[in-house]
Amino acid sequence: MLNTLIRRLIQMVFVMFGISVIVFLIFFATPGSDPSARIAGRNASPEVLAAVRKDFGFDRPLYVQYGLMMKKLLVTFDLTSFQNRGQKVIPQLVQATPVTLSLVIGGAILWVIGGIGVGLAAAATRGSVIDRGLMILGLIGISMPVFWLGSVMNLITQSRFHDTWMFSWVPALGYKPLLESPWEWFKTMLIPWISLAILYIGLYGRVLRASLIEANEEDYIRTARSKGLTETRIMLRHALRTSLITFVTLFGLDFGALVGGGALLTEVVFGLQGVGKLTYDSLKSLDLPVILASVIYASFFVVGANFVVDMAYAILDPRVRGR
């Protein structure tokens, strides 16, 4: 177990290094244009350009530039924006993180409940109209772009049906902090959660159904059946338990990917000032340091999440450890 842990740790550090090198090359070493002009943003004065050049060491060798970039990001945390003069980048990211976490955690709770519900219902009624209907609905959910679904939700809840009893409770777009008023927070987040979760309910429902049906063919299910256990008990206590291993792995990967930038589209559509929206706004204003920081932190988060998933997998399933 310790061996696996150490090996995976080394792998994780290597992947993080690789990502930081790629990001460095994209931002600072693409041929054709001056990186200091890119960092400084639009209409920068010669003094600012000179300051940027000195600050990031663009007159020095590439490995020094790489070291300076990583130092600003991971040691001194003093990366500053030149677009909004003097604005520190990392506090901005820290401020945006709770919004992204609220969105993704709430959505995740919905999609886990929904995915297990759909998967169980479809597997239990295999071949029936319910099963087929759920699977078609799931496929439709997978096929809709999430930002479009969010727009449709906005159209329904903010405009067309906002004056009816159904959606008059929906507050205007924007984030309300959880600690200030939990109830307002819940009301603003509910529609974004649903929009985010629909894709994954479809996806997880289909995956779980397939793996439950596969489990049904296994010997231990036949044993359980011959012992005279009820179908409900077999499904919940035996088949579901093994099927959840795949489910948990997928969940960890998707959760990591969503926090690390995947929820960007939902944040943009619903005007939630999370990490994704911050990055998107910086794209619009060409504020490169913000993008640099959020790309590095988000991808490091994804790598870390994948590491946790792998370790959880090794604990859940001892066969993996030997690999």
Next chain:
Amino acid sequence: MAASETSIAGNDPRQADPVGAKRRPAAGPWATAFRKLVHDKAAMAALLVFILIVIGCSFASYYASHVAHTFPFSSNLQGKIVIDGVEQQIIAPSTEGLGLGSTPIGPTWKLQGYFLGADDQGRDVFARMLYGGLNSLWIASASTVICLLFAAVLGVTAGFFGGVADAAISRIMDVIWAFPIFLLAISLSIVLINSSINIGPIVIRAGSLWLPIFIIGIVYVPYVARPIRGQVLSLKNSEFVLAAVGLGVPSHRILWKDILPNVATTLIVFVPLMMALNMVTESALSFLSIGVQPPDASWGTIIQDGQNLLYSRPMVALAPGIAIAVTVLTLNVFGDGVRDALDPRSKLRIGGD
């Protein structure tokens, strides 16, 4: 099914006709799969709808110039159109509220022009949707080809040759795999937004469609390359390959005759599923204005154009979204059918984020 098993399939006692009727040689795996696919009603219906969408979009320039008589790439703020004998402005000043701003014309539901209304530039949304569909379909297909090509080469190399090649390729795949796709695309496009890039003989200009094609194609390479590497590894240890090795068959022949035909079926299973995934990704990138660049259109950019008009003229954003959902749905259903026909045991995950 494994291609190398086909030569003995005819002698397989399980496949022989038990009644002893006239024995025909067993059909090959491709023919079997094809027959199974053709009898899959859902898959065939999906394929039909998909082909209709492609044909419809390919009439884009004919429709714009001969039916609607518009040019959907330049703004038309002063234009007028006659509907049922009444002349209407395409961009009308708002009558509600303070009378500030303006509202583009809504859907006329007449194919002679502005079938789905106009966007805030006064451009015909339906004509733009046809053009945009062509771009969306083209990007989805081209990036699928690129992705599968890279994935096949890398996956087979890593799996078949192992050693240093495997270690290097697998680590690179790990890095790309961990990269959040939208953030990678944002980083690339902010750098390339105003300048062109030269990679050897290839020149990609800013705003070129090849930029989203390459971004989408490359970020999903690990998604396909990993299963292929795994498949090649398990094929290498399967009995028919070990038998070939034992018979002294040279390894390039094993690669061509035993490994690649099996990998080919996996790749074919991936084609419609990756197209669906790429299409959703393309629309998302274009929605974030880092995919297809104006004045070109794609279904994603039209949804973006419709954001400001969402509450007044919702059709601008609704229609292209429905087009994406229907197209992706047909690709997913057809992809399910192809997978069931070619490789019923595989557990590929469809859809994506």
